[in-house]
Amino acid sequence: MTTMTLTVESSAAARRRRPRASLLTWVSAAVIVGGVLLAILGPLLAPHDPDQTDIARAFFAPSADHLLGQDSQGRDILSRIMLGARSSMTGPLIVVLFAMSIGTVVALLAAWLGGWFDSGVSAVTDIMFGFPAIVLAVLAAAVFGPGLVGPTIALGFAYIPLTIRVLRSFMIRERAKDYVLTYEVQGLSGLLICARHLLPNVWPMVIAQGTLLFGYAMVDFAAISFLGLGVQPPASDWGVMVSTGQRGVLLGYPTESFVAGACIVAVVLAVNFLGERISEQNET
């Protein structure tokens, strides 16, 4: 496994080698593209004002005018789902960008420098693993008050140890490869080798890890909103809708909770599937 021959492969050859994408890959990609489009265009596409209440039509079943029916206050569920995409996906995105950028740099440094720095990083990540992300997020919500700020900061930090642990092992493996040693012998600076050669080679794993992380972050964000500590009602947000729909569940009208929950599960399944596909294809 450690013996590695130096092969130069044209991008065309790499493309030919790649197996054909399966149906599930296409479905996953479609779900993600759909989610992103909703997050951008949701307010334009929504058929109704998502905050327009109509108590007389509370819990009304789906109709031609309201395709997914109406919630406990008579608001149009479809419009709220469409608007909710934005806040449900931006929070996780910020968390992923934050955790991944710090995690990647630290993992790279640990793999490159080795020695005491690496041991130190490993020890700190081991210790940080003892702090469940949700608990940290609740603590942050108590400190900064309910809203998006606290949970975003908390989850951003909470995911760093996981990122470091996963990426560090790939980078250590990559660092030991012959081409890196060759560049070192040739006298290239460490920074140049890392930035120009090592990082681009592990980049697919970074992307895969970021994709998986997005799924975790989305589930945790919705949990925080469900607890009432994240996005606040009456804002349209999938996690908030799962929570506000709870009254409907107990009364036998579960549409609001279930549709919002289905959106979360669909996006999470899609990113998980794609993330796993990316890492499978790039396994060395």
Add this chain to the structure above:
Amino acid sequence: MVRYLLQRALLFFGTLLISSFIVFSALYLMPGDPIGNLTGGRSLPPEAMEALRQRYHLDEPFLQRYLSWLGGLFRGDLGRSVIFNQDVASMLADKLTITLQLVGYAAVILTLAGIALGVIAGLKRGVADSIIVAFTSFLAAVPPYMAALLLLSVFAVGLGWFPAIGAGDAGERLIHLTLPAIALAASSLAIVARVTRVSIRAEANREHVQTAVSRGLPETEVVFRHILRNALMPIVTVVGVATASLLAISAVVEQAFSLDGVGAMLVQAALARDIAVVQAIALLFVFAFVSVNTLVDVLYVFLDPRLRTTKELA
């Protein structure tokens, strides 16, 4: 072995020390002055303010304050809720019972059902395996709040088999906690089942198992003594990690089923910004999480005789 245990002990205390420091610092990260945060912005009589200041040693340097807070924890003094004007320790006592019952129930479900499903899927190929794999894939993807609402909708509201909210009296506790425990265990159960399946399958293909089968040993003996015993290590790990993480998720499930447990108390305290209570419970959760994980690591030594003789094992 001594080295291994020492390492685990070091990790255990290191984690507790650092997390207690983070939890303690949280109070000082809050915008505004600590005393105002402790009272949640309420105005208290001057003598109460003075008592708070003394209790939290606010006129001493930061590190000293942290150490005296830590010392208080060791003596069982978890702080005082300003909002309920009660000691946190006494507030926790009866809520802890519900949460421990819930988590214990869920741990039993995820261990028994998870391992059973995993063993069946691992030993039997074909339809049973495919069904279990599909089912666990679905379970793993459903977040606890959705599992809770689905169960509520179908079994409590729709079929009326189980009560929807509350923990009930001691006599009906079991039936009241059944749906919450299933919701809590669901996604971890799926992971336990999958790890068990892979581990069993890898073990079943090994030579010593084929030898045992060809010697004509009864199937149950082969499964229990030759397959399961060797496949146990990864299973124990995943059951341990899954159980440890149940406590953090319990807050969500308690909220969904209106259970009056520690998780619900943590959320209420966070909403009310009752920081002393949040600190105590957050630390309690971390403590439980780390303890279970350490326990699993120590359990290895007893499960795997090789660890007892090997000097180097990190």
